[in-house]
Amino acid sequence: MTRTRLVVLILSSLALPVPVAPAALASGVLPVVVGHRGAPGHRPEHTLGSYELAFRQGVSWVDVDLVPTADGHLVARHENEIGGTTDVARRPEFRSRRTTKVVDGVELTGWFTEDFTLEELKTLRTVERIPKLRPDNTIYNGRWPIVTYQEVLDLTVRLGRELNRTLGTYPEVKHSTYFSSIGNPVEPKLVELLERNGLNRVDAPVVIQSFEVANLRRLSEQVLVPLLQLTSSDGAPADFAATGDVRTYADLVTPAGLAEIAEYAAYLGPDKNQVIPRDPDGNLASPAALVHDAHEAGLLVIPYTFRNENSFLPVEFRSSADPAAWGSIFSEESVFLATGIDGLFADQPDTALLAVTGS
Incomplete structure (x- = not known):
């Protein structure tokens, strides 16, 4: 039995939305929205x-980026640099923590989770990351603290009981090579959390993601849950760059590269521009062969990221010159769904669910 078919059978048994290659599934199964x-x-x-709003809007899965604290906890932040997503810059007691680091070859200046204990991070308050594009979200600035992955798992259990359905997470290991290089690796902490919560099992509602390759290969021997290989429309995995491997993400999405990914992963999570590229004017071009090739390799395809704002949409689907205004997201998502993708990552899960269900 292939890893992909095993994933399908397991998720079906949990009554979770199942992302499935169209040729391999019974009719009536809808693409998953994360x-x-x-x-x-x-x-x-x-x-x-x-997270709670996403679940209440109807999704059964949320994406959780994970970075470590100085004392070994995993917290949910898109990046370990937190100057733009918390009020740390306005906290005089942490002014001396501001520093410059090189993370995956990129020089960054700010405040980093690995330099704070969890107790210290819990004193901070979260803020909207892109306030110019999402000004309405700024009314929530300061409302919530930084959250641990354990707290997200606890939320899935509590809300799952209330909503009477199984809820799951897609934890993403961020900057694996970097955190290992400073002696604070993410993977052992993640495996320990899964074990502690009884989630290192084949039917657990967890899918582990990473933009790197070597860590997923190692994890495939340590965990029973499925894995998702993330790729980008440019650049290369950080672990490749660190070891002198000259391959790029473009190499990973060739038929040969996809066959290798299928050895350890059940899912491919490409940049949506790898599914349908844009032309020089910013309009959608013809679909690439990626979805077909990935399905041939036995991989399920869940591209990222679908967002309603004009700033993120192809030119032909923008409603105006206002980058923050919402454009024709249903049109964009319908074009991508027509390629046979098995799901999608969305910043506005409610509209993505409408695009998938058609009602």
Whole structure:
């Protein structure tokens, strides 16, 4: 039995929305919608408010980016640099923590989770990351603290009981090579959390993601839950760059590269521009062969990220010159769904669910 078919059978048994390659599934199965960082089109990302809203809007899965603290906890932040997503810059007691680091080859200046204990991070309050595009979200600035992955798991259990359905997470291991290089790796902490919560089992509602490759290969031997290989429309995995491997993400999405991914992962999570590229004017071009090739390799395809704001939409689907205004997201999502993708990551899960269900 292939890893993909096993994933399908397991999720079906849980009554969870199952992302499935069209040729392999019974009729009536809909593509899955993953709340990308919760529902950040409506609430500041990676907060309990954002995750809870996503679940209440109807999704059964949320994406949770994980970075470590100085004392070994995993917290939900898109990046370990938290100057733009918390009030740390306005906290005089942490002024001396501001520093410059090189993370995956990029020089960053700010405040980093690995330099704070969890107790210290819990004194901070979260804020909207892109206030110019999402000004309405700023009314929630300061409402929620930084949340741990354990707290997100606790939320899925509590809300699952209330909503009478199984809820799950897509934890993403961030910057694996970097955190390992400083002696604070994410993966052992994640495996320990899964074990502690009884989630290291084949039927657990968990899908582990990473933009790197070597860590997923190692995890495939340590966990029973499915894995998702993330790819980008440019660049290369950080672990490749660190070891002198000259392959890029473009190489990973060739038929040969996809066959290798299928050895350890059940899912492919490409940048949506790898599914349908844009032309020089910013309009959608013809679909690439990626969805077909990934399905041939036995992989389920869940691209990222669908967002309603004009700033993120192809030119032909923008409603105006206002980057923050919402454009024709249903049109964009319908074009992508027609390629046969098995799901999608969305910042506004409610509209993505409408696009998938058609009602």
